[in-house]
Amino acid sequence: MSAKYTIKEILSDHWGTFLLSTSNVRPVVKSEVLKTIRCGDPNFGCSLYVCPDCGAYKFVPFRCHSRFCNTCGTAYQANRADSISMKLINCKHRHVVFTIPQELRFYFQKDRNLLHVLFHSAAQVFSDWFYGLNHKENFKPGMVVALHTFGRDLKWNPHIHMLITEGAVGNFTEWRHFRHFPYVMLRKKWMTTLLCNMKASLDPKLFSISKFNALVSQLYKDYKDGFYVNAPSKKDFNSPMAVAKYITRYIGRPVMAQSRITNYDGTDVTYWYQRHEDDEIVFVTEHAHEFIKKLIIHIPEKGFNMLRYYGLYAMPDKKTERLIHLVQRHMRQILSVRQRWIFRIEEAFHHDPLKCPCGGYMKFKDIYIPNSANSPPSMIQYGYT
Numbered sequence: 001m002s003a004k005y006t007i008k009e010i011l012s013d014h015w016g017t018f019l020l021s022t023s024n025v026r027p028v029v030k031s032e033v034l035k036t037i038r039c040g041d042p043n044f045g046c047s048l049y050v051c052p053d054c055g056a057y058k059f060v061p062f063r064c065h066s067r068f069c070n071t072c073g074t075a076y077q078a079n080r081a082d083s084i085s086m087k088l089i090n091c092k093h094r095h096v097v098f099t100i101p102q103e104l105r106f107y108f109q110k111d112r113n114l115l116h117v118l119f120h121s122a123a124q125v126f127s128d129w130f131y132g133l134n135h136k137e138n139f140k141p142g143m144v145v146a147l148h149t150f151g152r153d154l155k156w157n158p159h160i161h162m163l164i165t166e167g168a169v170g171n172f173t174e175w176r177h178f179r180h181f182p183y184v185m186l187r188k189k190w191m192t193t194l195l196c197n198m199k200a201s202l203d204p205k206l207f208s209i210s211k212f213n214a215l216v217s218q219l220y221k222d223y224k225d226g227f228y229v230n231a232p233s234k235k236d237f238n239s240p241m242a243v244a245k246y247i248t249r250y251i252g253r254p255v256m257a258q259s260r261i262t263n264y265d266g267t268d269v270t271y272w273y274q275r276h277e278d279d280e281i282v283f284v285t286e287h288a289h290e291f292i293k294k295l296i297i298h299i300p301e302k303g304f305n306m307l308r309y310y311g312l313y314a315m316p317d318k319k320t321e322r323l324i325h326l327v328q329r330h331m332r333q334i335l336s337v338r339q340r341w342i343f344r345i346e347e348a349f350h351h352d353p354l355k356c357p358c359g360g361y362m363k364f365k366d367i368y369i370p371n372s373a374n375s376p377p378s379m380i381q382y383g384y385t
Helices: 007-021 027-038 070-085 102-110 112-133 183-201 209-222 240-250 288-296 329-338 341-349
Strands: 046-050 057-061 093-098 142-150 156-165 261-264 268-274 281-287 307-311 363-369 378-381
Touching: 007 027, 007 261, 007 288, 027 288, 093 112, 102 112, 102 156, 102 209, 112 142, 112 156, 112 183, 112 307, 183 209, 268 288, 281 288
Parallel strands: none
Antiparallel strands: 046 057, 046 363, 093 156, 142 156, 142 307, 261 268, 268 281, 363 378
16 A cells, blocks of 8 residues: 655655755765655666567666665565575574663764674674683674664664574584573673773764763763663564564664655655654654655665674584575575565565556566666667567
8 A cells, every 4th residue: 555645755845955955965865865766767767568469568667776765675675584584593583672872872973984883892792791601612693783773753863683593503512592691781781892892983083082981981870780782572583584574674674654654735744653662652743854854864874784694694604504594496586586576566466567458468678778868768679579
């Protein structure tokens, strides 16, 4: 079911005036927004499909493949789940969330290179804990770590979602099951690890080291139990696909579902979110420029990987390779088909988009692309007559 109001529509109406009223827009933001606005516009390229029986034809416009785009981001999310499922150990996993206090969020917004520290610090917390259990064994779990930069209200709130195996491989033990994770202890360890790694990575040209040291001292006083670390779900993940689908909820998906937009009058946008503290529904009405500003802040830098692997998943060796859930060749072929746009449309809307009304099946014929002079699209032959 399509949304009544779309983010693409809001961007198309206000992006030009937004750029005129706002300075220091990152280049990657301009690129991703422009791709989103052009997504699905046949004037920027499309494929031609023709029915060999009756001659009917259909133009299928190109998509932008941007994770910022609501249409392409959803497809990316589904495809990534299929891809991740082929890399996971066939065992139970635990979902763990690492958060940071509001006082630190500014640092990650001003210097996005510090976001790498969030990944490494979260993985280091568990790596150190497992090492402390038995130094000789040096147990190594598998960790899938995803970065989430927005909260329910769209504000900048970077935090880490991790899926970790409920077990680990040791130097002498093939596999040991671990059911209990000491979250109280991990919270203090997370705070100490993150603050130390941040201090080592701070750019003195951007931040005052003395002010950061003062802030660290204050944080240790205010957060005596450490930064929040918790498992929000007690759900068991008994299959690699279940694990992959769960973790991809937190990556790849667009910043906000368009179904949350309840009104757009051409100037103001009204949307809702469910407040985390009490689960109350809150409605927000604001100018389109403010709405756009909240969205684009979450566009990552070009080439920045929002999902990373650590431990057993970082680089499987011969010792751990047999633990990985390997998908057979025929299953890989199925997953390859699932990633095609035809399958996605059929899965969502329950009809084959290339099925001709005459009963035939349309076949790919040509690709149309605009030329450098911005004249009407030209046709490139691909061996079809």
